[in-house]
Amino acid sequence: xxxxxxxxxxNRLAWDRLVDSNNEWSRPVGxxxxxxxxxxxxxxxxxxxxxxxxxxxxxxxxxxxxxxxxSGGGQQGPILAAAGATVTVFxxxxxxxARDDEVAARDGLVLRTVLGDMGDLGVFGDASFDVIVNPxxxxxxxxxxxxxxxxxxxxxxxxALMTGFMNPDVYIFDEVALDRQELVVRHxxxxxxxxxxxxxxxxxxxxxxxxxxxxxxxQIGGQLAAGFILTHLREAPHHEDITAQHLPAxxxxxxxxxxxxx
Numbered sequence: 001x002x003x004x005x006x007x008x009x010x011n012r013l014a015w016d017r018l019v020d021s022n023n024e025w026s027r028p029v030g031x032x033x034x035x036x037x038x039x040x041x042x043x044x045x046x047x048x049x050x051x052x053x054x055x056x057x058x059x060x061x062x063x064x065x066x067x068x069x070x071s072g073g074g075q076q077g078p079i080l081a082a083a084g085a086t087v088t089v090f091x092x093x094x095x096x097x098a099r100d101d102e103v104a105a106r107d108g109l110v111l112r113t114v115l116g117d118m119g120d121l122g123v124f125g126d127a128s129f130d131v132i133v134n135p136x137x138x139x140x141x142x143x144x145x146x147x148x149x150x151x152x153x154x155x156x157x158x159x160a161l162m163t164g165f166m167n168p169d170v171y172i173f174d175e176v177a178l179d180r181q182e183l184v185v186r187h188x189x190x191x192x193x194x195x196x197x198x199x200x201x202x203x204x205x206x207x208x209x210x211x212x213x214x215x216x217x218x219q220i221g222g223q224l225a226a227g228f229i230l231t232h233l234r235e236a237p238h239h240e241d242i243t244a245q246h247l248p249a250x251x252x253x254x255x256x257x258x259x260x261x262x
Contacts (some may be wrong), residue, residue, distance in 0.1 A: 007194065007210045008092060008117045011140045014209040015093035019073075025135075026097045028074025034107045037082035038140035044076040046135050046164030047250035048239040056162055056232060056254045057131060061085040067129040067154065069163075070118040070137035077111055078103040080133070087111040088129070092140075093119065119143060121150035128154045134163040136250065142192075142208045144218045148226035158259035159191060162262025164252040169237075170243055171213035175204035181242045189213055220253060 002037060019254040023033075058064050062084040068077040072091030081087040089100045089111060097113040104111050106143040116123055120140050132151050138144055149163050170189045171191040177184035191203050191213040205211070224230065234255040237244030 011209040016095040046252040050236040069134040074099030074103045079110040081109045119146040124154045127156040136164040152216035152226045155257045168213040
C-alpha cells in the first residue's frame with residue numbers, strides 16, 4: 001500500500017461492500033424483535049452472539065441518551081430505541097447506517113444516524129451521552145487512544161462505556177486455515193493486515209476491511225489511561241470457528257466515567 005493510504009476511507013468502502021454481500025452484522029433485526037423490545041423483552045450483543053448482561057445497562061432506558069459507536073447494521077440501535085432510549089448510531093459506513101434507517105422507517109422508531117470515523121467524535125459535544133454501546137469494531141481502527149479519549153469526553157460523568165473487541169492472540173493464526181477449521185500459527189503480534197503483501201492480503205481478506213490486532217494494553221489499559229474505571233469484563237468464544245475450542249476470541253468490558261464530586 002502507498003504511504004498516503006487512508007484506512008478509514010478503505011474500510012468505509014469495504015464495509016459498504018460487506019453490507020451488499022449480506023454480512024451477518026449487516027442484517028437488520030426483524031419486526032418481531034422490535035415488538036418484544038417495546039414490551040421490555042430485549043437484549044443486545046457486544047461480542048459474537050453473547051447477550052450483554054442487562055445489569056450493564058440502566059434498568060429503565062426511557063430517555064437514556066445512547067451512542068451506538070461504530071454500531072450500524074440495523075441491530076443494536078433500533079432495539080435500544082424500541083426499549084425507550086434516545087439513540088444515535090455513529091458508523092463509518094453509509095450502507096450500515098442505511099440499515100438502521102430502514103428499521104426505523106419500517107417500525108416507526110425515532111433514532112439518529114451520523115456518518116463518521118470512531119476515532120473522531122468531534123461532531124458531538126461534551127457529555128452528550130449517558131451510555132456508549134460499542135460492539136466489536138475497533139479492530140478496524142489503526143489507533144485506539146483517540147477512540148477512548150473521545151468516548152470519555154462525550155460521556156456524561158457517571159456514564160458507561162460498553163465495548164467488545166477481539167482477543168489479539170487470535171491474529172497469530174492464518175486466516176485461510178481458520179476458514180478450513182485449522183489452527184496454523186503464521187503471524188507475529190502486533191498484527192495488521194495492512195502489513196501483508198498484496199497477494200497475502202487478498203488471499204486472506206479479499207477486498208475486506210483492514211484489521212489491527214491491538215494489545216490488551218491498548219484495549220483495557222487505554223480505557224484506564226483515558227480516565228475510565230473498569231467495572232466488568234467478560235470473555236466469549238468465537239461463534240463459528242475452531243478458535244472456540246482453544247481460547248476466548250472475544251472480550252467485552254464495561255467502564256464508567258467517574259461522576260463529578262459532590
